[in-house]
Amino acid sequence: MSDPQKIRFGILGCAEIARKLSRAITLSPLATLYAIGSRSLQKATLFASSNNFPPSAKIYGSYEDVLNDPNVDAVYVPLPTSLHVKWAVLAAEKKKHVLLEKPVALNVGEFDVILDACxxxxxxxxxxxxxMHHPRATKMREFLSDAHKFGELKSMHTVFTFGADPDFLENDIRVKPDLDALGVLGDTGWYCVRSILWAADFSLPKSVIALPGTIFNKAGVIMSCGAALQWEDGKIATFHCSFLANLTMSITASGTKGSLHISDFVVPFEEKQASFSTATESGFTELVTGWAPVPSQHTVMTDLPQEALMVTEFSRLVKSxxxxxxxxxxxxxxxSRKTQYVLDAVKTSIDKGGESVILN
Amino acid sequence: MSDPQKIRFGILGCAEIARKLSRAITLSPLATLYAIGSRSLQKATLFASSNNFPPSAKIYGSYEDVLNDPNVDAVYVPLPTSLHVKWAVLAAEKKKHVLLEKPVALNVGEFDVILDACxxxxxxxxxxxxxMHHPRATKMREFLSDAHKFGELKSMHTVFTFGADPDFLENDIRVKPDLDALGVLGDTGWYCVRSILWAADFSLPKSVIALPGTIFNKAGVIMSCGAALQWEDGKIATFHCSFLANLTMSITASGTKGSLHISDFVVPFEEKQASFSTATESGFTELVTGWAPVPSQHTVMTDLPQEALMVTEFSRLVKSxxxxxxxxxxxxxxxSRKTQYVLDAVKTSIDKGGESVILN
Structure with missing residues (x-):
C-alpha cells in the first residue's frame, strides 16, 4: 500500500507529457503514483510499467474508473484541450483535486465552468x-519587484517557438481543430502570455492586438502568431509563438532601472541548475566603447526539477x-483564468484581422 | 605634415559622438585627423586638444572652412539630423567623401538629395x-546564411532602449523637434531596423505597422515606440526602441533550423572581444527535462574597435x-536608404495611429 501521507495521483490518459509528470510525482516527497486510466487497458498497463508506477498501482481501462476510485486524491489531466471541461468537471464532482494541463480550456467561458465545479x-x-515553480522564477520575480534594481516594467518581449517535425504537423493533437483548436497559441503561446502577466505582476493589459503574419494550417489551426499588449500605465509587451522555427524560449524585459534576460524560461537547459541575466543602471564606458557595468549572470540550483516542485506545491495544498x-x-x-482571458483576446484579435481588443 | 597615404578627415562640429569617432580615426591605419570645424573656434580648439588631434591639425571656426580646405579628403558629419541634407550636400559638392551619422536624414526624400549629390x-x-563593421557581425551573418545551421529566417525581435537622464530628456538634440524630429526612432530605432534588414538579407518587408504604446514628449518627439514588419515570404520581425528604459540591446532571431541571440549588438560589452549565442536543431532530452543540444556561445576577438574598422573600411573605399x-x-x-525607408514607414504608421503601411 502506498504511503498514506502522500497525495495519491490518478492520471487520465497516456499522453507523452504524462511521462514527465509521472516521474515528477515519483520524485515529489508529497505525492505518489496511484492510478492510470486510458480508454485502452493495454496502453494503460504499458504506460504504468514503463513509467515506474509501483506494483500496487491501479490500472484502469477508462477515465471514469480513475475518478470512481475512492483512494484517488487528485488527478492529472493531460487530455486534449477540448476534453478539459468534461473531465475536469467530472473529477471535481468526484471530489478529486485537479492538476490541469495548459491551455486550461478552449476559452474563459469553458474555464469558468471548470472553476465553478472546483x-x-x-x-x-x-x-x-x-x-513558475522553479526557484529561478522566485529569484527573477525578486529582481523584477526590486524598485532599485529593476524599477518599473516598461517593455517586454517573449518568444517560444519550436520546430515541429512533419509527423507532429500532421498528427499531433495540437494541430487538430477538434482537439486543440488554439494550436500554437494555446501551447507555446500560453507560456509567453503567462510570462508576460507574471512580469506585469498579473495586472491585465488594457488592450491586445494580434501581430500581422498569423500562419494557419489547412484545418485553420494556428501554427504561428504573435501579439502586442498594452497596459494603462503605458508598459507594453510583445510575444511570438510558433511551431515553425527552431526551439527558442526567451524573455527580454526592460524596466526603468534594470533589465532581465533568460533564454530557457519554460524548460531550463539543465535540470539541476538554471541561469538568468540581469543588469541595473547599465551605462557605457567613457567614449561608449563598452558597457559599465556589464550585465551579471545568476545561477540557481535545484535538487528537484521544476515539475516535481510543482507537484509538491499542488500536493501541499491538497494535503492542507x-x-x-x-x-x-x-x-x-x-x-490560469487571467492567462486564458488574454489568450482569448489574442484569438479574437486574430479572428478580426488584427483589430485591437479592449479588455475590461 | 600628416601621412599622405592616409585619408585626411575633417569633422563637422563637436558632438559627443565625434570624440569616439576621433579616436577611431586615430586608431585606423588608413585615416588621420586633419581638421575640426565648429561655429565656435574656441570649442573647436578645445575639442582638438582634448581628443588627440595632431599639432598640425587645422582648427576652423565654421563648417564651411573645413569644406573649403583642399587637403580634407573626407568629412564626418555628426550634426543634428535636420542639418544633414545641407551639410552633406555641400560636402559632396566640395568633393569631400561623407561619413554620415544616423539617422541619415529626416526622411528618404531628403536622403535622396544627399545621395544624388554624392x-x-x-x-x-x-x-x-x-x-556592422565588427568581425562578430560577419560571423553572425555567416551563421544566418547557413542553410543547415540556421535555415530560413522566420521571426526576429530586436530591442534597443536606454534610460536617458533628466538632462538628456530636456536638452539633448534627440528630443528636439527642430533638430532630430524622429527622436528615439531615428536614434536607437535606426539600429533595430538596420539589424532586422541585415538579418533579412536586406530584403524589404511588404508591410509595417507601428505597435500600440508610442510615447511622445511634450514637443511631440517620439520617446518610445515599436513596430511589426512582415515580409512576402511570411517572416516577421518586431522591434522596440525607447529612451525610457534601462540599457537593453538585443537580437533574438529564429530560423527553420537554428536560433541566434545577442545582448549587446550595437556596442559590445567589451572592446576587444564580443560574443553571440547560436543553436541548431535544438531539441529536448528524453522526457523534456533539459535541452539537447544546448545553445553554444561564440566569442570573436578584434584588435581594432568596430568604429575604427568602420573608419578603415570607409577610408579604403575613399583611397580606391x-x-x-x-x-x-x-x-x-x-x-542607408533601405533603413531610412523602413523608418519612414514606421513613422507614417505611428502618425496614422497604427495603420498598416504597405511598402513597394
Whole structure:
C-alpha cells in the first residue's frame, strides 16, 4: 500500500507529457503514483510499467474508473484541450483535486465552468505551468519587484517557438481543430502570455492586438502568431509563438532601472541548475566603447526539477485541504483564468484581422 | 605634415559622438585627423586638444572652412539630423567623401538629395552604423546564411532602449523637434531596423505597422515606440526602441533550423572581444527535462574597435577612388536608404495611429 501521507495521483490518459509528470510525482516527497486510466487497458498497463508506477498501482481501462476510485486524491489531466471541461468537471464532482494541463480550456467561458465545479466541490485547481515553480522564477520575480534594481516594467518581449517535425504537423493533437483548436497559441503561446502577466505582476493589459503574419494550417489551426499588449500605465509587451522555427524560449524585459534576460524560461537547459541575466543602471564606458557595468549572470540550483516542485506545491495544498480542512488556494486558478482571458483576446484579435481588443 | 597615404578627415562640429569617432580615426591605419570645424573656434580648439588631434591639425571656426580646405579628403558629419541634407550636400559638392551619422536624414526624400549629390560628385557615402563593421557581425551573418545551421529566417525581435537622464530628456538634440524630429526612432530605432534588414538579407518587408504604446514628449518627439514588419515570404520581425528604459540591446532571431541571440549588438560589452549565442536543431532530452543540444556561445576577438574598422573600411573605399580612380561603392548608401525607408514607414504608421503601411 502506498504511503498514506502522500497525495495519491490518478492520471487520465497516456499522453507523452504524462511521462514527465509521472516521474515528477515519483520524485515529489508529497505525492505518489496511484492510478492510470486510458480508454485502452493495454496502453494503460504499458504506460504504468514503463513509467515506474509501483506494483500496487491501479490500472484502469477508462477515465471514469480513475475518478470512481475512492483512494484517488487528485488527478492529472493531460487530455486534449477540448476534453478539459468534461473531465475536469467530472473529477471535481468526484471530489478529486485537479492538476490541469495548459491551455486550461478552449476559452474563459469553458474555464469558468471548470472553476465553478472546483469551487463548489472544494477541490484545488492548478494548471501545469511548471516553470513558475522553479526557484529561478522566485529569484527573477525578486529582481523584477526590486524598485532599485529593476524599477518599473516598461517593455517586454517573449518568444517560444519550436520546430515541429512533419509527423507532429500532421498528427499531433495540437494541430487538430477538434482537439486543440488554439494550436500554437494555446501551447507555446500560453507560456509567453503567462510570462508576460507574471512580469506585469498579473495586472491585465488594457488592450491586445494580434501581430500581422498569423500562419494557419489547412484545418485553420494556428501554427504561428504573435501579439502586442498594452497596459494603462503605458508598459507594453510583445510575444511570438510558433511551431515553425527552431526551439527558442526567451524573455527580454526592460524596466526603468534594470533589465532581465533568460533564454530557457519554460524548460531550463539543465535540470539541476538554471541561469538568468540581469543588469541595473547599465551605462557605457567613457567614449561608449563598452558597457559599465556589464550585465551579471545568476545561477540557481535545484535538487528537484521544476515539475516535481510543482507537484509538491499542488500536493501541499491538497494535503492542507484533506488533512487540515483548509480551503482551496485561489491564487493558482486566478492565474490560469487571467492567462486564458488574454489568450482569448489574442484569438479574437486574430479572428478580426488584427483589430485591437479592449479588455475590461 | 600628416601621412599622405592616409585619408585626411575633417569633422563637422563637436558632438559627443565625434570624440569616439576621433579616436577611431586615430586608431585606423588608413585615416588621420586633419581638421575640426565648429561655429565656435574656441570649442573647436578645445575639442582638438582634448581628443588627440595632431599639432598640425587645422582648427576652423565654421563648417564651411573645413569644406573649403583642399587637403580634407573626407568629412564626418555628426550634426543634428535636420542639418544633414545641407551639410552633406555641400560636402559632396566640395568633393569631400561623407561619413554620415544616423539617422541619415529626416526622411528618404531628403536622403535622396544627399545621395544624388554624392553620386554626381563621385564621392563615397557611408552611414556610421559601427556594429556592422565588427568581425562578430560577419560571423553572425555567416551563421544566418547557413542553410543547415540556421535555415530560413522566420521571426526576429530586436530591442534597443536606454534610460536617458533628466538632462538628456530636456536638452539633448534627440528630443528636439527642430533638430532630430524622429527622436528615439531615428536614434536607437535606426539600429533595430538596420539589424532586422541585415538579418533579412536586406530584403524589404511588404508591410509595417507601428505597435500600440508610442510615447511622445511634450514637443511631440517620439520617446518610445515599436513596430511589426512582415515580409512576402511570411517572416516577421518586431522591434522596440525607447529612451525610457534601462540599457537593453538585443537580437533574438529564429530560423527553420537554428536560433541566434545577442545582448549587446550595437556596442559590445567589451572592446576587444564580443560574443553571440547560436543553436541548431535544438531539441529536448528524453522526457523534456533539459535541452539537447544546448545553445553554444561564440566569442570573436578584434584588435581594432568596430568604429575604427568602420573608419578603415570607409577610408579604403575613399583611397580606391582617390588613388585608383574607382567608383564609389553603392552598397553602403543602399543600406542607408533601405533603413531610412523602413523608418519612414514606421513613422507614417505611428502618425496614422497604427495603420498598416504597405511598402513597394
Amino acid at each position: 469551487e463548489k466541490n472544494g477541490v484545488q485547481l492548478m494548471d501545469s505551468t511548471m516553470w 485541504i484533506k488533512n487540515d480542512g483548509a480551503v482551496a488556494e485561489k491564487k493558482w486558478p486566478t492565474l | 553620386e554626381k560628385n563621385g564621392v563615397q557615402l557611408m552611414d556610421s552604423t559601427m556594429w 577612388i582617390k588613388n585608383d580612380g574607382a567608383v564609389a561603392e553603392k552598397k553602403w548608401p543602399t543600406l
